[in-house]
Amino acid sequence: MSQNRNVSERLENAFPNIYTISNLIFWAKSILQKSNIDSPRLDAEIILSHILHCKRIDLYVHPDRVVEDTVALTYKNAIQKRAWRVPLQYITNHEEFMSMDFYVDERVLIPRQETELLVEAVIKKLQSTPRNHEIIIVDIGVGSGNIAITLAKKIENARIFAIDISPDALEVANINARRHQVLDKIIFLCGDIYKPLEGYKLESKVDVIVSNPPYIATDEFHILQEEVRRFEPYNALVSGRNGLQMFCRILKDAHAWLKPGGFIAMEVGEKQAQKVAQLIEDRGCFQKPELIKDYQHIYRIVISKRL
Numbered sequence: 001m002s003q004n005r006n007v008s009e010r011l012e013n014a015f016p017n018i019y020t021i022s023n024l025i026f027w028a029k030s031i032l033q034k035s036n037i038d039s040p041r042l043d044a045e046i047i048l049s050h051i052l053h054c055k056r057i058d059l060y061v062h063p064d065r066v067v068e069d070t071v072a073l074t075y076k077n078a079i080q081k082r083a084w085r086v087p088l089q090y091i092t093n094h095e096e097f098m099s100m101d102f103y104v105d106e107r108v109l110i111p112r113q114e115t116e117l118l119v120e121a122v123i124k125k126l127q128s129t130p131r132n133h134e135i136i137i138v139d140i141g142v143g144s145g146n147i148a149i150t151l152a153k154k155i156e157n158a159r160i161f162a163i164d165i166s167p168d169a170l171e172v173a174n175i176n177a178r179r180h181q182v183l184d185k186i187i188f189l190c191g192d193i194y195k196p197l198e199g200y201k202l203e204s205k206v207d208v209i210v211s212n213p214p215y216i217a218t219d220e221f222h223i224l225q226e227e228v229r230r231f232e233p234y235n236a237l238v239s240g241r242n243g244l245q246m247f248c249r250i251l252k253d254a255h256a257w258l259k260p261g262g263f264i265a266m267e268v269g270e271k272q273a274q275k276v277a278q279l280i281e282d283r284g285c286f287q288k289p290e291l292i293k294d295y296q297h298i299y300r301i302v303i304s305k306r307l
């Protein structure tokens with residue numbers, strides 16, 4: 001609380017009298033700097049251009065433009081949030097994923113760049129399978145809908161069952177599916193892992209199971225960045241004492257849903273790839289898993305074909 005009070009006091013102190021773009025940015029940068037935000041000037045500019053519905057470059061072109069009082073007040077509130085460490089994406093309600101713009105808020109995990117590798121790996125793998133039939137994909141833990149929606153966009157004959165236990169997350173995913181015009185290719189289902197699939201007669205018919213499940217160990221939660229720890233949904237991040245609980249639960253019945261030759265693709269946390277690969281091998285009905293590294297050379301994706 002006292003940290004929040006400090007922020008509020010600081011905000012009031014130096015707030016400019018004349019609301020020019022340059023005055024506002026100068027003020028916001030100093031507030032964010034004092035709150036130890038990594039990129040204070042960049043964040044100050046992104047937030048202002050978001051509020052003004054303009055490009056960042058326009059802020060440089062018109063530094064002396066005076067904005068309306070309501071804009072200045074909205075900006076002040078938004079900078080206060082950022083100083084409290086609310087992630088930038090929850091303030092602007094945007095994140096880009098696979099070059100597509102997604103609406104995000106506190107109800108969903110902010111899509112990460114690494115997850116693009118998961119989507120790309122699924123697309124690549126499907127290129128080597130016959131495309132003359134409908135491709136049935138099950139996405140577990142749909143969140144903002146980033147995986148389901150980008151796959152729906154890029155795979156012409158896909159039919160996607162997008163499952164999440166959080167009705168709130170599904171609302172966000174729906175907004176994004178509508179925005180990207182793929183509502184007709186995705187069936188959103190609320191429930192625990194495969195449970196909501198029951199009744200669709202998909203046993204042994206699924207081509208792909210894809211998931212970026214929660215994989216942080218409860219013991220490691222405290223080392224996450226403050227923005228993540230305090231504002232992103234806990235249940236989308238954390239999965240039991242060792243972080244592997246969701247992988248075990250997803251793998252337990254995966255073979256019963258997948259068709260022979262179908263595959264499972266999952267994102268994993270740092271140092272989890274070998275363990276998840278072992279869990280897959282232990283099932284006894286999958287090919288030797290393939291591991292794919294991320295941009296930091298960390299094994300991040302595990303893929304395996306059902307025998």
Ligand code: GLN
Binds near residue numbers: 110144146237
């Ligand atoms: N599919 C979403 C993402 O990759 C949500 C994942 C999750 O909630 N664990 O961002």
